[in-house]
Amino acid sequence: MAVIDTLGLPNTRGRGPLVVAQAVDALGTGLFLPFAVVYFHAAKDIGLTTVGVMLSVAALISLPAGPLAGPLIDRFGPRAVMIASNLIRVATFTGYVFTDARWQLVLLVTATLCGESLFRPAATALVAHIADEGQRTRWYAMQRSLRNVGFGAGGLFGSLLVAWDGGGGYTLVVLLNAASFLVTAVLIGTWRPLTVLPGTAPGPVVRPVGERGGYREVLADRAFLGFLVTVLVFALCDLALTVLLSAYVIDARGLPAWQPGMLFAINTGLVMLAQTWVAKAIERRRRPRVLQVAAVLWIVSFAVFACVPTADTTLAFAGLALGMVVFTVAELLQAPTSSALIVSMADARVRGRYLGLEELMWGLAKVAAPAVFTQLLTARPELPWLVLGVCCLAAVAVLARLNRTLPVAALRETVDHA
Structure with missing residues (x-):
């Protein structure tokens, strides 16, 4: 236990199948993720531009899946939704092999994205229920580390x-x-947790007379609505890594094509090695303050990216690598902290709906990021980094207000000290 605690890992006793399921899911996703665009181009003989339009249309159509996931999680429990989301993707990925019709592929991609939008909030809600007291941040950090290891190994294979x-x-x-x-669905479905999970206990959920429920209750939470602004900002910051960085380095700055790959390797390696340790280091810190630090670090990294010199390739890479290290530290602080803060703000009865709206913000960011980033990059190479920095400043202001108004129980993982 001492080693586990030193590494910042949570107590997984009785929850091993869930950990294995998440690792298998990440490994399988990592297999396909690097080829998400190339597969339809190379295997289905569809032009790259057409593939881009197909994926964008599918992402737009699937946007409502996040909010729809919320009531399903609250009604049937996160485990049932996780199983359903995996079975949906079993069907869609199998379907990819047996059709070349573009409209059918768009429908399959849309269903795949809907399955992903069900899985992410359900997995977050499940951890919120099964994690030991004071260990939610560690669980979210471990999930992220597993995903990076799985993505890396899957991508290589x-x-x-x-x-x-x-x-x-x-x-x-x-x-x-x-x-x-399919393996993930079986592991989750056959797992017998030590505690009764939401949606598995007999009998309907009964609310007191006159008590609000559903999204009316969530939308009445003004603090959470404010926090959704930061979710959108941080999603755009995160997407800058995959959507913006390569185009900026190669096309806008004319630097060698090997540099983005090395920068991604730096990011992935740091997440795998340091995520759980960072989560342990910040678990007693006030969550809005941690997120403010993350936002400021992102501003610093964006400034470094924008100012990178291009006359000397080696010096340029050194600057980009420095910016990537700062960028990754911001990610390490933000990712588990945001998830832990949302589940702590939500009443357990409507937690799925809170997480469903978080998923909607991520969906909006994924729809907007490619078009917005490319337009800004075309106008001026430094402009997207400047806009992201201004957005982070707005997030800092929102978080300052949350730090003053949120109840103490939501501010940090434990309350032993400030």
């Missing part, structure tokens, strides 16, 4: 399969991803 058999490799990657979702 998927690349080997594609290099080995070209089109057949792409098909095998898709089928293995479908199999990983």
Whole structure:
């Protein structure tokens, strides 16, 4: 236990199958993620521009899935929703192999994205229920580390399969991803937790007469609505890594194509090595203050990216690497803290709805980021970083108000000291 505590890991006793399920899910997703665009281009012979439009349309259509996940989680429990989301993706990824019709592929991608939008809030809600007292932040940190390890290992294995058999490799990657979702669903479905989970106890949920419920109750929480502004900002910051950075480095700054890959490796390595340790270090800190520090660090990283010199390739990479380290530290602080703060703000009866609105903010960011970032980048290379920095300043102001108004129980994981 001493080693586990030193590493910042949570107590997983009786919850091993859940941990394994999350690792398998991440590994399977990592297999396909690097080829999400290339698969439809190479295996289905669809132009890259058309693929981009198809994926954007699917992302837009799937936006309501996040808010719809909330009532399902609150009514049937997070475990049931996680199982359903995995079975949906088993069907959609299997379907990719058997059709070349573009409209059918759009429907399948839309269903896949809906499954993802169900899975993420359900997984967060499940952890909120099963984590030991004071260990939610550690669980969210461990989840993130597992995802990065799985993405890295899956991406490497998927690349080997594609290099080995070209089109057949792409098909095998898709089928293995479908199999990983099936294994995940079985692991979660057969797991017998030590405590009764929401949605598994007999009898309906009974509310006192006159008590509000559903999204009316959530939308009446002005503090949470304010916090959703920061969720959107932080989602855009996170997406800058995958949507903006490569285009900025290669196209806007004319730097070598190997540099973005190295920067991604720095980010992934730091998350895998340091996420749980950082979570342990901040678990007794006031959550809004931790998020303010994350926002300020993002501003610093964006300033470094914007000012990187391009005359010397080595010096440019050194500057970008420094910016990436600062960027990653901001991620390490923000990711588990935001999840822990949301579940602490929510009444358990409507926690799924709170998390569903968080998922909606992420969906909006994913729809907006490609168009907004590319337009700003075309206008002036430094402009997207400047706009993101201003957004982070707004988040700092919102968090300052939350730090004054939220109840003490929501401010930090434990309340032993300030």
